[in-house]
Amino acid sequence: MQKTYKKYFAIFALPTLIAFIIAFLAPFVIGIVLSFCNFTTIVDAQFTGLDNYIKIFQTDEFINAFIFTVKFTIVSVVTINVLAFALAYALTRGIKGTNLFRTVFFMPNLIGGIVLGYIWQILINGVLAKFGVTITADATYGFWGLVILMNWQMIGYMMIIYIAGIQNISNDVMEAAKIDGAGKWQTLWKITIPMVMPSITICLFLTLTNSFKLFDQNLALTAGAPGKATEMLGLNIYSTFYGRVGWEGAGQAKAVIFFLVVAAIALTQLYLTRRKEVEN
Amino acid sequence: MSKKTKSNDAAMAMDSGMEISKKTSTILSVVLAILAVLFLIPILLVLMNSFKGKLYISDAPFTFPTAKTFAGIGNFIEGVTKTGFLSAFGYSLFITVASVAAIVLFTSMTAWWITRVKGKFTNALYYLFVFAMIVPFQMVMFPMVKIANMLYLDNPVGIVLIYLGFGAGLSVFMFCGFVKSIPVSLEEAAMIDGCNPIQIFFQIIWPILKPTAITVAILNAMWVWNDYLLPYLVLGTEYKTIPIAVQYLQGGYGSIDMGAMMAVLVLAVIPIIVFYMSCQKYIIKGVAAGAVKG
Structure with a gap:
């Protein structure tokens, strides 16, 4: 039964998964990366290490x-x-x-x-x-x-x-x-x-x-x-x-x-x- | 109705195994009645003031409208036109209904699939969904809005996908908790009879899932209908939902029009009260059931 179910991944899990990646997973990962960067939009991000973290406690x-x-x-x-x-x-x-x-x-x-x-x-x-x-x-x-x-x-x-x-x-x-x-x-x-x-x-x-x-x-x-x-x-x-x-x-x-x-x-x-x- | 209430109350007391004397019971009733009035005052106050001229509201908010201060439905007309309340109501209704429908349908399917197909991948997925429940919105806010803009999801239809994704954590978790308690033997029998997984899900599992589906629907409806920051950032002020319309009235330049504000607050509360009165039983049950599983 497991094997049959498995084949239906695209119907049962994919729609939620795509939405989950767009609205949560990708933004979450990008968010962590961006916290170490200097940016105004996402595409112009430059790595700055811990600068942001130091800045907020100044x-x-x-x-x-x-x-x-x-x-x-x-x-x-x-x-x-x-x-x-x-x-x-x-x-x-x-x-x-x-x-x-x-x-x-x-x-x-x-x-x-x-x-x-x-x-x-x-x-x-x-x-x-x-x-x-x-x-x-x-x-x-x-x-x-x-x-x-x-x-x-x-x-x-x-x-x-x-x-x-x-x-x-x-x-x-x-x-x-x-x-x-x-x-x-x-x-x-x-x-x-x-x-x-x-x-x-x-x-x-x-x-x-x-x-x-x-x-x-x-x-x-x-x-x-x-x-x-x-x-x-x-x-x-x-x-x-x-x-x-x-x-x-x-x-x-x-x-x-x-x-x-x-x-x-x-x-x-x-x-x-x-x-x-x-x-x- | 009183008869029914009485028997319910008695049953409740018996459940807790504690009955109290008549005197204590009367005192308790009075205290609770006073508290109940206090609970209603904020709403009644806004209702009362919504019929007063805007200049009189901040001066004397606790007096009833008099002949001099009574403004009829002037505030309501002004509030509705200033905020575009009717379209805001339409957007709120559409976004809530569509998002809740999408969440209930897709997350129940996903929850069933990841519970039944055992393996590292589905296990990892389950924990990812659980993890998503504790992540605050501010953490993903900025990248999420940028991605939504890039993928053209910044409209009332696109935002449904965002709600499905961001709401998936709690909903998948709740459905999983329930699916685990459904015996697999039902499905095995159906499969031998020649059903495919889609038929099995919709004809066998779905009817059993209904109570959980109602709970999930209610919790998500409460969230989406009242949500402010997510739709404000994704949609901007082009498509105002009700919370955005209320905030918009405050955010304008100059002093706020208190009359319009009162009227809009009243209009914002009415649909909620109507909804509450018509499905109170499900809402209270849903909240209690949701908590047990959370």
Whole structure:
């Protein structure tokens, strides 16, 4: 059977493979090569060794974007997961209107980053207008604006995953805990949380990578203002590529570092939380 | 409906093996109701302001429109003409539907093929697709746009190929996870009956794959419909999708027309709400299922 299947490569695998090479594989390889080159279009690339990598650390701009991104990611990941888990826990207690609540909490997730960014810009500016400032007056406003926006968008998504996890816990385990006289908090810490570890793994993965890679919301909410104080890595790379002539190589070098950091974070996190998962 | 909801809620509580007292339940309901209202406020606020004259929006965003500030549908007319919203909606719809269809069809075929044909090549392909999932867009952005321009893919039809390629990682991965659980014996029987692999895939495998296909379709639809940077860089402003149209309104010179902005935001959210209301069941299931496999 394998042999027969093999002959059908051109029909089954080739279309995806061609698209994959054009949109991902070739750009990825070219991207790595270009990060060691000086170029404005691809064809005029000249090898310059590590110049690009040295160049991006000569100013604080990239480091600042990096620090801002890390801070934002930590705060967002913690708040989103705690709140989403709390909501999921509340919505699996059998209270009235569970479905309606779930529908409402999930909805913001479907709205795209650009639209979300402007919706929140208007809301936050409306509140700040009472104090005579706007969101771009201070980086602190932009930071918390982004955190609130991200919470609003991601809580519902993570809540759905946590609900599925909590519902997966078998009744027997819960019954046994009850018979053994475990209290509510004990059950939560000793049974529910360890049992939903697979959900925690996936939620941490999604919130970590999405927060770290955030672009659209950042562009729409503050566009990095004031100055570049609320610019995250994604936006910083974008403006290096398209906002500064002669910095294309530096932009590509930043992108390579960005990729390496995202990959390292994702793999480390998956490794660490997978170890904590227990058999259900 | 209330009856159905009730039994669902009760079933949920039983699943988690924890019921709570009536009093706690009431308090919880009230807290959740307040939270739900807070969740809806941003959208309602934009809706309310979309009917106000543009000069009144930033001054008093939290008041209802009055006789003086009410602008009727003026903002909507202005927003639609300024951004070319109708064509943006058309482009968004076409690109999303075509890309999702291409992704679901081609990546399911590929996933089945690389799972069934065992060897170094298919193994390597599988890991390449998995690898693609964690690479951020900025990494491939610049070369990808140049290649798209060189190959004349910088139009609403060509971008479908780009989406297929860039979306292949996650979709192939999800389909592979499911194909592995389908017993090969089904296919062996069909082959003895004289089916070729194309018939086997579409007549036997495809019907079994349907639930996964719906999940893959929903996750990709959410991504493509809302995507901004990829279509903006590939298509430019010649073919504006909805996110590009919204950003375009902001990017113009001078101060932004807040009225038009509100109206366009409302119009951008409506299709999403309609979509959500009509396939909510699939969306929520799809998200939960997608997460388990991811």
